[in-house]
Amino acid sequence: MTTTSFAAGIAAIATLLSTTSAFAVTEISWWHAMTGANSEVVEQLSKEFNESQSDYKITPVFKGTYPETLNAGIAAFRAGQSPHIIQVFDAGTGTMMAAEGAIKPVAEVLSMGGKPFDKSAYLPGIVAYYSKPDGTMLSFPYNSSSPILYYNKDILQKAGLDADNPPKTWDEVWEAAKKIKSSGAAACGFTSTWLTWIHTENFAAWNNYQWGTNENGIAALDVELKVNSEPFVKHFQALADLAKDGTFKYGGRTSEAKQLFLAGECGIMTESSGGLGDVVKSGMNYGTGMLPYDTEPQNTIPGGASLWVFGNKSDEEYKAVAAFFNFLSQTDIQARLHQVSGYLPVTMAAYEKTKADGFYEKNPAREIPIKQMMGKAPTENSKGVRLVNLPQVRDIMNEEYEKMLAGDLTAQQALDNVVSRGNAAIKEAMGN
């Protein structure tokens, strides 16, 4: 594989450059996938950490998209040049978890930093997602988000809908979308980013439907998908039917559909809470609501990314990493991260502080994902979703969903294909 060796070469150079000037100061590298405003936050945090003490120096390196960053990390590890910290997206969690010899659990790293590690200080829903079945925290949650509902108040009013009471259930969403379309208030009623993460994984957790066996992979990684059951078929058939006349409009596999909403083409959208910044920036008269459900909501599961620590580093380097994570966990930093970026706070203290500051009264949209995630104790269907090869399985889903939305397959056929192709892919990945 020439691309792998090339990436490894680049990785080696990057690591060399970032470690040669070490002189009494322990240097650590942080590979990340943040762009735009979020990348400035990464730079800012690193700068503040470096200025706050003189023993350690962290160097952030941008490595491309989430999959590219994960890939670069894997290639670097194979070449023996892994960075200290790497940001890995939710879907890559299973991949990292299966690589026990390559990573060092964050719980261990944190306890090397001198302070005892207190798990209860962190938000339970998020920490559970990034922990092993036995409860050991494996990675440090950095940017967590959850899907919520966005709507364009002007369009809803124009369609004769109540702009202060957004639809709560999926049936209400379908009705509202039809009304928006038929009244001519907008060209399309409803759109959504991430059909995999929002309409499959979170749809299952939020409605307490089974997505896969073994607690969706949380209990053990050999999972059989169950997404061709009746509630999923009904949900996707509704989407496919609405897609026929353009009441539902497909934007793309990841967050492309946001453009349709921002351009005023669609009146309602489901998107990550992390997308709020762009909606605010667009200056539209928007409203937010909880992610719609079928009959009764359970809890949503986190998306976003966490920070993983590679193995085979010196104790001194691990101390540096621990110092950085402790720096990140400070209440002031967490509260600021949460309020500026729209990602969820990682610690309980940061949530309480933001609440006490009265931030949510002015910015109710920021609290929706937290409430969704913490509302109820998770069931075996709503702890999260974890596979060794979740990115690959999501791709399979995307391919089948696209065929379904193009009218080539019914929802039942598409989801049956997802299950049979997905199960075969999981089996093969587990056989490595």
Place this chain on the structure above:
Amino acid sequence: MSPRVVFPNKILPYLLVAPQLAITIVFFYWPASQALRQSMLKEDPFGLRSRFVWFDNFERVLTDPNYLNSVKVTVVFSVSTAFASMALALLLAVMADRVIRAKGFYRTMLIWPYAVAPAIAGMLWLFLFNPSIGSLAIGLRWLGIPWDPLLNGSNAMILVVAAAAWKQISYNFLFFVAGLQAIPKTLIEAAAIDGAGETKRFWTIIFPLLAPTTFFLLVINTTYAFFDTFGIIHAVTGGGPGKATETMVYKVYSDGALNQLLGASAAQSVILMVIVIGLTAVQFRYVERKVHYG
């Protein structure tokens, strides 16, 4: 036929080819041997556990309906791209050859797109034909033509073929213009005097005399469509919708780099390598010997 050059020094010739050899070994033989090795291994992404499986990966790849689909996609894509870019380039070259005033200007303008990077060419077409914001897509919709490359596989294919062909037109144009200039004017004039019309002159004199150029371009364009269009597909469709635009090269990337199936991906690289070797052999044996350059 040509006299053999004899070096008196025994070592010098080896020293002279050494840099070229070193480059070939580092950039071709070494990665190629790695690909061969990897193609017979079954491994987890991090390389922590690895098993030698002989030709299992090849068997798996060749019986995978998705792989056979990518072969079909590659053939459709390559043939359409090569045909579209060559036909349009030939048309433009014949037209530009007739222009009397500002010939140089037309030619320069027509050669320009070649300097555009594949990913940028892809983005350009993506924006023009984006179903919601693309100006040309809005035009199509206004004309009542349904256009949705995000969900319609044929639309997506048309889009990537257009982007790939557009980028290659300039290159083909350049060669066709040169080829046209090499055709003796006397032949054409003689035919004109004999009463042959323009169309007849083109098909019976110009087109056959352009054959060497056309053949050369056919090989080049096929190779281009096979191996140099990754950037366009990556930027425009990412292989979708479904697997409608997933070519063999793109599948190597998505299996290896996105899905971390290193063995299967390496096996596909090896298959591609065999195809390249085959194409090169055809080029050397057939193109170089049988087609004489006018």
